[in-house]
Amino acid sequence: MTTPVNWRKSSYSGGGEGNNCVEIASSPTHIAIRDSKTPARATLTFPAGDFTAFVKALKSTGFPEG
Template sequence: MTTAPHWSKSSYSGGNDGNNCVEIADRTSHIAVRDSKAPTRATLTFPTTAFATFLEAVKRQP
């Protein structure tokens, strides 16, 4: 049995209905990413360690 992922949206997702962002779901071995404007469309998945490296690089940007 597979459990449905819990999707989280950034607190920086913008005004109005907050749909100007991506959502992430933290799975055991990977991170899933989807467009909040089209949640039923395809998702991207990344190994957890690769996504953590990506986030650290983004945080270092001015």
């Protein structure tokens, strides 16, 4: 995946500047995730199908939101 340019903040970022969240960018084949507080640092990149499995696993663990 080339460097994404279409970063979007999570819909759960809350009010204010929304800097306490993750951002995602997508291409036809991959999804990239980064921390909005440190966007120049490393990103996680997944094939699109694996990202779906990753999100389902996170949801099933019962992590508290927020």
